[in-house]
Amino acid sequence: MKKKLIAGNWKMNGSLAANEALVTALIAGMVNTNCRVAVCVPAPYLQQVQRLVTGTAIELGAQDVSQHESGAYTGEVSAAMLRDFGTRYCLVGHSERRQYHGETDSTVAVKAQRALASGITPIVCVGETLEEREAGRTEEVVKRQLAAVIHTNGHCISELIVAYEPVWAIGTGKTATPEEAQQVHAVLRGQLRAATEQADRMFILYGGSMNAANAATLLSQSDIDGGLVGGASLKVPDFLSIVAAAQ
Ligand code: 13P
Numbered sequence: 674m675k676k677k678l679i680a681g682n683w684k685m686n687g688s689l690a691a692n693e694a695l696v697t698a699l700i701a702g703m704v705n706t707n708c709r710v711a712v713c714v715p716a717p718y719l720q721q722v723q724r725l726v727t728g729t730a731i732e733l734g735a736q737d738v739s740q741h742e743s744g745a746y747t748g749e750v751s752a753a754m755l756r757d758f759g760t761r762y763c764l765v766g767h768s769e770r771r772q773y774h775g776e777t778d779s780t781v782a783v784k785a786q787r788a789l790a791s792g793i794t795p796i797v798c799v800g801e802t803l804e805e806r807e808a809g810r811t812e813e814v815v816k817r818q819l820a821a822v823i824h825t826n827g828h829c830i831s832e833l834i835v836a837y838e839p840v841w842a843i844g845t846g847k848t849a850t851p852e853e854a855q856q857v858h859a860v861l862r863g864q865l866r867a868a869t870e871q872a873d874r875m876f877i878l879y880g881g882s883m884n885a886a887n888a889a890t891l892l893s894q895s896d897i898d899g900g901l902v903g904g905a906s907l908k909v910p911d912f913l914s915i916v917a918a919a920q
Contacts, residue, residue: 677892677919678709678834678876678899680734680796681906682764685715692718696725698909706730708899708919711762712906713796716750719758727759734762734796737770740783752791763788764901765795766818768840778821785822789829796834796878796901797822799861803841811839812860819861823868831871834878835861836901842881844903851890851897854879858896885914892919 687695696712703710713734714722723733739749755763765788766781776784781797788795799818801811815837823830837857839849849857858877865872879891880901891897899919905911 675874675876675898676708678711678878679912679916679919680711680713680762680836680878680899680901681912682713682736682767682880682901682903683715683906684736684769684903686907687715687718689718689721692721693725695907695909696722696731699731699912700726700729702909702913703730703916706916706920708916710916713762713764716755719755719760723759732761733759734764735760735793736764736767738763738765738784738788738793738795740780740787742787752787752793755788755793756791760793762794762796762834764836765797766822767798768800768838768843772840778818779825781818782821782825785833786826786829789826789832794832794834796836798836798838798880798901800838800840800843800881806839806841811857815857815861816864819864823864828869830865831869831875834876835865836878836880837861838880838901840881844882846882848882848884848887848891849879851887851894854891855894855896858894862896883915885911885918888915888918 711732711734765784770776785795799815801814876898878899878901883900884905
């Protein structure tokens with residue numbers, strides 16, 4: 674069986690002091706950890722967190738990447754720059770980027786391509802809004818989002834990670850039930866199977882109010898290979914409990 678992956682998404686939180694305290698405590702608490710663990714940190718802290726996690730079981734991730742390779746794109750951070758700081762993963766197409774920064778399915782697909790070209794594993798986020806779920810459109814929406822990524826990346830998609838994050842479950846305390854989540858994960862797995870023979874070894878993470886109490890049942894679903902954790906990734910005991918639930 675593949676080891677689960679638990680990735681923390683710190684979002685726009687942290688400071689030099691808080692990051693050091695958080696990462697140091699996580700490392701101390703992760704003895705005999707038998708799953709993969711990553712933290713996706715704000716870009717200015719990549720170097721700091723790289724230093725803190727080097728030689729430990731924690732891997733480094735970023736939260737976004739530019740769709741451009743280099744050049745006159747003020748404020749953007751390229752995949753090659755992320756790579757310079759040992760970044761192993763990069764979130765792509767998080768719903769907050771889609772919602773507040775106008776990222777489209779095709780932008781997200783190109784960002785995934787940029788990450789892959791620099792040897793970074795994109796964690797491509799898909800998920801429906803509450804309105805879309807209530808209209809019975811969940812499957813259609815997540816399939817459309819993933820289809821764009823498959824279309825642009827061809828056989829390379831076997832190298833990426835998918836995260837199903839229902840928008841209505843993010844930061845709301847509302848979680849998809851394990852059955853609801855598994856149902857969507859199975860749809861995504863089926864779509865990946867149609868695109869690559871490697872689909873069964875690929876990771877599909879669940880994100881959206883994952884916490885110490887609900888992690889174990891979510892992670893026991895057959896197509897849930899790990900978690901993408903927001904709020905709880907900033908609290909040492911909570912994140913460590915989720916990591917323990919993933920063993
Ligand atoms: P919460 O765990 O805070 O709901 O956030 C989930 C998320 O957006 C992770 O990327």
